[in-house]
Amino acid sequence: MIAKTFSATVLGIDAHLIEVEVDVSVGMSVFNIVGLPDGTIKESRDRILSAINNSGFSFPVRKIVVNLAPAPLRKIGSGFDLPIALALLGTMGIFPPENLSRAMVVGELSLDGEIRPVRGVLPVAIATREHKLEHLILPKANDAEAAVVDSIKRVPVSTLFEVVQFLCGDLEIKPIEYDPQSIFTQEQNYEEDFQDVKGQEHVKRALEVAAAGSHNLLMLGPPGSGKTMLARRMSTILPELSFDEALECTKIHSIAGLLPSGAALIARRPFRFPHHTISQGGLVGGGSIPGPGEISLSHNGVLFLDEFPEFPRATLELLRQPLEDGRLTISRAAMSLEFPCSFMLLASMNPCPCGYHGAPSGQGENRRECNCAPQQIQKYRSKISGPLLDRIDLHLTVPAVEYDKLAEKRQGESSGTIRGRVVQARQIQQKRFRNSSTRNNAGMTRRELNMYSEPSDDSRKLLEQAMTRMGLSARAHDRILKVARTIADLADSMNVETQHVAEAIQYRNLDRPI
Ligand SMILES: Nc1ncnc2c1ncn2[C@@H]1O[C@H](COP(=O)(O)OP(=O)(O)O)[C@@H](O)[C@H]1O
Ligand SMILES: [Mg+2]
Ligand SMILES: [Zn+2]
Known part of the structure; x- marks a missing residue:
């Protein structure tokens, strides 16, 4: 039978x-x-x-x-x-x-x-x-x-x-009725909001630029300056997940066995925060039967690598292909599997081994001086390889918040307001790349860069000056133009103007000599 x-x-x-x-x-x-x-x-x-x-x-x-x-x-x-x-x-x-x-x-x-x-x-x-x-x-x-x-x-x-x-046929089983669309809408709210962050206006601005063009970003700042706090709020200013994106994220979490029990849908952009002791398999996925790693769990969302230089170099190198392709192929003798992993990379690090290089010398008890030798700082920073750094468009200094700013009662701008501007800038990019496989400014090809981010004569002069005077590396050049394109989109400007390039130059901190 x-x-x-x-x-x-x-x-x-x-x-x-x-x-x-x-x-x-x-x-x-x-x-x-x-x-x-x-x-x-x-x-x-x-x-x-x-x-x-x-x-x-x-x-x-x-x-x-x-x-x-x-x-x-x-x-x-x-x-x-x-x-x-x-x-x-x-x-x-x-x-x-x-x-x-x-x-x-x-x-x-x-x-x-x-x-x-x-x-x-x-x-x-x-x-x-x-x-x-x-x-x-x-x-x-x-x-x-x-x-x-x-x-x-x-x-x-x-x-x-x-x-x-x-x-x-002796028992009727009725499933509970769910309305996926309404669950989706209900669960879209975040607990964190940018309005809790006092001061740090220029840092928030840079995060907005990163969100608008989907640029990866590295924050450099002393301990306690709010890097983790800021990173946690990054997903709140990205465009809301579409239903299809939510399904994709839910699928990955479902396979990893990481859906909160009773949860129907991951409706918020993922924010993953793996510790630097994570194994290579844990980060990129794997195992004898390959399963999704942190990079896939952060698909459609944010992967935050705190204390970036503490991650083993070999582990960080594994990020290069996924960052480029937005998906990861794992090959095993028996099969070859693909996992989506299109995420925004946020990283943070101290500016030097002691953490206080470049910090404005405060007053009284807050006063901290960096005693690191330039070679020590160089060595510390060189833990992050050039090719990986090449995929990070913005390097941002996050100074410690001044005390009077922290004590201020006034709330900052809300995540919703910032997100509104991000969404507009993304719409401009959608139109721009409608006939291309590129999805946003960060992903522009050389050709697209020439087409859409042609600097004016003045901006070109500024860029040349920056390269020679500030000693910016050659690889900085294209990154600056990509970011400048996003800044122009945020300003709803057809052309990339001098002020856009000037702002983008500020976000190349690691290219400057120590
Ligand atoms: N701009 C800020 N506004 C409000 N609180 C802040 C700000 N910056 C730092 N803090 C407070 O300081 C704490 C430590 O910040 P954290 O993000 O952990 O710093 P870091 O990651 O740079 O070491 C935060 O939890 C928060 O309470
Ligand atoms: Mg931190
Ligand atoms: Zn130091």
């Missing part, structure tokens, strides 16, 4: 359909799973046996063969427990097998027959719709996650016994 159903395995960020076939025949008592299952699936044999016996059914003493097809596709995870157990019960005539044969089923079983949540349910729900399957039988704890995919029938369940009752 054969029974079948469908399940799915997530590779990269998409779920692939798997047919689960169970054949039970007379013969020696064996329980074999074939079709390239990984170790975790083999373990599921014991769970399935116990769960069936503990749910009031008896595990057949027969020859049982489970086939997961197509065979060459890697199958990963514990989500196959439930479909295998159900197909097995289907062969025993406990419910009409046709009630199962057009279903998508995922769920892990506990020994007593309870159904535990699994990772990656959102992509599985999307696959259910794509393959026009009748319903999706899934762990109750994952229900909200699947709910954002409309026009599928969800059957959220918490025990094996309950699913069997449903398949027998």
